[in-house]
Amino acid sequence: MPEANIVLKNCGVIDPARLDSYLAEGGFEALEKASGAMTPAEVVAEVKASGLRGRGGAGFPVGLKWGFTRQAPAEIKYVICNADEGEVGTFKDRYILEGDPFGLIEAMAIAGYAVGAGRGFIYLRAEYHFLKDKLAGAITQAKEKGLLGGFEIEIYEGAGAYVCGEEMALMESLEGKRGEVRYKPPFPPSRGLWGQPTVINNVETLMSIPRIIKNGAGWFTAIGTEKSKGSKVFSVSGDVGKPGVYELEMGSPLRELVEDLAQAQDTKAVQMGGATGRLLPGAMLDTSLDFENVLGAGSVIVYNSSRDMVDIVHRNLEFLAEESCGKCAPCREGTQLMVVVFKRILAGKAKERDIEFLKELATTMSLTSLCGLGQAAPSTLLDSLSHFEDAYRARMKDIAGAVT
């Protein structure tokens, strides 16, 4: 399948500093159509019919989220754009924010109209501070031209915490608090920011909205697979010839992304979805990229045959132990203890029962952690044990054939 061009349609085409350049490409026609020719309920229905699902990793149907928020009885509602792209190996939202800031603003205004929110926030990760002025400039231009109606968009900067990409932690942070996870329910559409109904969507998710409104849900559902409509944007890094941002139709084979586009060779494994993602062996390159199979938030890190998977998983776990918010016991203590066990493995001091312990610990963390970070923290570990067990066995103390 060829590269898709939905989300990234304007990136590299328009001048991101000039509103007229965006308007020349049909910018703000979707918002005009939504607010002029459609009722808010019709906008929500259109998004529902498009089958669009969240691109942040969880894949929740966007139309449902919007519908719940619209129906929530409250005077004040909010729209949040999650631009706290912190997953290891992802930079696609940065690329979108750099290349098409107006598209995001238009999408947020459509969301505001659909759910009845008058105020929106872009939660921008601290590391992307250099994008703040560009985004602010885009908002000002759109506002001065009267394109946003009364919809207000503010940029809120994070302060360096991966966990704030989790929606509950993000809202805590936006309220000026520690970015710790809140328990659910209540969910954001009923009680989100400052206790008000809130729609919170990732940058990439929002970028499909103007296209759906403009071209209709039918156009969108024709792209992709049965359960995964539209396209997905990937950030490819690691052992590849051409690292970068690529957009593919849902259902495309992983091989096309890593070998044809990013020009990887001699691939031993691909880590999909960052530190909390999946680790696929090179033999699984024909897996298709969609919610039915493997997707993640869009981070794709490629490892060639020279890489040591035990070392890689150790690095993932160290990252998660550092970034755990510390609120719930399984994640706070579990990520730390996994790192301790890995230090033993790397030192050649681990025994078979340590691996058994890691598996039991992984199960408990997945089942009991408060948020997605802790629940998915052991996933690269478990995948590496399934696909690269030899790498572990070679380091075990009490196994025949092990290097001692």
Add this chain to the structure above:
Amino acid sequence: MAKPGKGTITVTINGSAAMGSEGMTLLELARQSGIEIPTLCHHEELSAIGSCRICVVEVEGARTLVASCHTPIAPGMVIQTHSEKVLAARRMITELLLASHPDSCLVCDKANRCQLRHVATDLEAAQPQVRGRKRCYPIEDVSPYIKRDLSKCVLCRRCVAACREMAGQNVLHMAYRGFNSKVVVDTDRPLDKEVCRDCDICVNVCPTGALSLVEESGSKKKGKPLFIKG
């Protein structure tokens, strides 16, 4: 059993039907039905915290286990409070807390009034086979009223909530992140506040030996002996 009225919700808990009112948590319903679920961070007089995860139960159709202390009951829920899966998870969480707990546990003044020990004993949790990192903080005994030994803190946050919600003070706060999270006073100063005079609310809600009254040491009975496996 009372007739279902408006706002009454019927669920199945461990195979039997049970009725509760709207807004009730799974934990409240279980307790009302005479089913004991272990807890650490939960306290009846405080709003739900949800940090320890010891009270998890199995709800049919849910992707993960759910914490019973903050999950409201919903019509038709099928709940298992003591399945193998649930017990294994509770046991592992307890072992995780024991992994970072100091060895001074053996000679702790809280002794058998310690809720962590009770939970561990009931679940037959063992000292974990992997020796984890310990949290090491100096004992704070500057205050004439309250002594803090944060090496024994399990970060349940009951004291933080109790100080705010029950005592109406704001002395205790969470600081730092992840494993290094800590209950602090001001800019991480030893506790020495005059408002703590005549208030032992945080001490009373602390499940472990992290908080104690200064005069308490050695003066109270420690209860019947408990045994920890392993």
Add this chain to the structure above:
Amino acid sequence: MNMTAKIREIGKQGRGREELLAVLREARESYGCLTPEVIVELAAGLDLPVGEVYGVATFYSFLSTRPKGRNNIRICKSIPCFLKDSQIIIDTVAEAIDIQPGETTADNRFSFELTNCIGACDKAPAMMVNHRVYGGLTPAEIARILAEHK
């Protein structure tokens, strides 16, 4: 304006609770570090408990309660940069300014730390100096980049 007055002003611009992160960031950039004195003053200005402000300040990696130099170097230590030999860059910087990660130079010109993924993996190995991102680093470029920051 002395420090206390300025912090009071930062705190008292009618800003609500949600501005705490921004206020802390400003104070950190003005004073290099959120010392206990700065935290106490900000808390008074914002009418928040000191412990609450300290709790927020110590949660985020961009809000430091330890003294920092005028320029903060953050080298990415995450996997995509590691695969592109970030260790060589780390060693080169450490040698060039003669300090280890976590330290500040004696002349207060540079602080140096390792950080988690900064979202520049397509330009790995990458680092940030203050808010500027430098990608595709080679050891030869380090001296020139450091010279940009006085």
